[in-house]
Amino acid sequence: xxxxxxxxxxxxxxxxxxxxxxxxxxxxxxxxxxxxxxxxxxxxxxxxxxxxxxxxxxxxxxxxxxxxxxxxxxxxxxxxxxxxxxxxxxxxxxxxxxxxxxxxxxxxxxxxxxxxxxxxxxxxxxxxxxxxxxxxxxxxxxxxxxxxxxxxxxxxxxxxxxxxxxxxxxxxxxxxxxxxxxxxxxxxxxxxxxxxxxxxxxxxxxxxxxxxxxxxxxxxxxxxxxxxxxxxxxxxxxxxxxxxxxxxxx
Ligand code: NDP
Numbered sequence: 436x437x438x439x440x441x442x443x444x445x446x447x448x449x450x451x452x453x454x455x456x457x458x459x460x461x462x463x464x465x466x467x468x469x470x471x472x473x474x475x476x477x478x479x480x481x482x483x484x485x486x487x488x489x490x491x492x493x494x495x496x497x498x499x500x501x502x503x504x505x506x507x508x509x510x511x512x513x514x515x516x517x518x519x520x521x522x523x524x525x526x527x528x529x530x531x532x533x534x535x536x537x538x539x540x541x542x543x544x545x546x547x548x549x550x551x552x553x554x555x556x557x558x559x560x561x562x563x564x565x566x567x568x569x570x571x572x573x574x575x576x577x578x579x580x581x582x583x584x585x586x587x588x589x590x591x592x593x594x595x596x597x598x599x600x601x602x603x604x605x606x607x608x609x610x611x612x613x614x615x616x617x618x619x620x621x622x623x624x625x626x627x628x629x630x631x632x633x634x635x636x637x638x639x640x641x642x643x644x645x646x647x648x649x650x651x652x653x654x655x656x657x658x659x660x661x662x663x664x665x666x667x668x669x670x671x672x673x674x675x676x677x678x679x680x681x682x683x684x685x
Contacts (some may be wrong), residue, residue, distance in 0.1 A: 439665040442467035445517035446664065447510075449500060449558060450527025452479035454627035455577065457487075458653035459524055462661045464490035468522060471513045475499045492517070500527055500554035503561075510561035520565050522664045525555045525599075526577040530632040533588040544591045551595035555602060563606075563615070572615035573664045576603050577656075580623045580679045584644075588637055596621075600675055607673025616672040618663050623679035625651040647680030 446463055450456040451472030460470045460483075469492035474480050480495040487493045494516040498509040514520055531547040555576055566572030581589055582596025600619055607617040624630070624641040642650065659678055662668055677683040 438466045439661050439667060440467060441522070441661070441665060444468040444521045444664070445471075445519050446522030446524065447471050447473055447513055447520060447558075447562065448524045448526055449473045449554075451524075452476055452483045454629060455622075455625060455653050455656045456524070456526040457483055458657040459526060459660045460487060460493070461490065462654070462657035463522065463524075463664065464493065466661055466665070467491070468664070469493075469517050471496060471517055473498050473500070473509060473513075474527065500558065501549045503557040506554070506557040507561045510558070510565065514565055519569065520562055521569070521572055523558065523562050523566075523572065523574045524577070524660055524664070525558055525574070527554065528577065528629070530589070530629050531591055532632065533634050533637045535588065536590040539591060547591035548595045548598075551592065552598040552602070555599055559602075559606060563610070566615050567613060570614040572610075572613075573668065574606070574615065574617040575660050575663045576617070576619040577660075578603070578619040578621045578675070580621045580677075580682055583621055583675075583683060583685070586637075586641065589633070603675070604673045611672055616663075616668060618668070618671055618674045618676060620656065620659055620663070620676045620678050621683060622651050622656055623682045625653055625656060627653065645680040645682050649680065651678060651680060 448460045451460045452474035471494045473496045477497045484493045496509040528551045578599040579596040581593040585593040603619040
């Protein structure tokens with residue numbers, strides 16, 4: 436595996452205890468970055484940080500990303516732990532249950548929008564001022580192909596991920612002259628624990644839409660994110676990068 440050079444960079448990966456976030460943290464560490472894993476499950480975080488400890492400096496913050504005060508405290512604590520923050524990967528997310536839009540309760544809708552969209556706002560709000568101190572940063576948001584196409588039986592998730600795409604485009608423009616690049620990726624379905632939240636019918640639907648006829652891999656997401664975190668990515672901001680085995684058509 437060819438590694439990008441991220442030596443001397445310090446990064447946050449939200450939802451880093453498992454799945455795509457864990458793969459991203461692994462890849463950033465292999466490239467020389469120090470990483471703080473943010474997640475809400477302290478035990479899972481401890482387990483993940485132990486597994487990664489041989490690769491470099493790994494710290495953790497147990498935080499519920501839907502709590503803006505807790506997010507601000509975690510950002511300050513991470514800066515204290517790592518010294519600075521140059522990289523931010525907004526990866527944490529939930530799928531929520533599958534249903535038609537009119538069948539969701541407001542609570543089900545809000546849970547998905549709070550975690551997948553509002554939390555990205557809370558984290559950027561807390562971390563961007565830290566990046567602005569040095570006029571340097573790379574922010575990568577994990578959106579979804581659902582945000583571009585709108586998956587049936589997942590309107591809350593699709594709407595939240597479309598919101599992440601819009602947030603990325605706005606923030607990218609706001610920071611374009613500050614040395615801070617903001618991009619998002621839009622993966623198609625990847626086999627992780629998140630799929631336990633959805634029906635087999637929904638998984639089959641998502642897979643059937645992929646021309647390559649297979650699931651994406653966590654390492655494929657991590658490779659794209661690592662590049663977006665690197666200095667090799669220098670003229671792309673406010674952009675949407677596909678990772679969909681050919682599903683995305685725009
Ligand atoms: P996982 O469920 O494997 O991992 C997500 C992690 O985020 C979990 O550790 C989860 O904790 C954590 N998390 C969720 N909510 C919060 C919260 N409020 N505060 C702190 N941590 C939280 O999912 P994936 O790795 O598959 O997904 C990562 C991202 O990729 C998500 O944004 C997802 O929407 C996106 N994505 C995933 C695709 C897929 O097919 N897998 C396709 C396209 C996009 P806990 O386990 O306690 O819930």
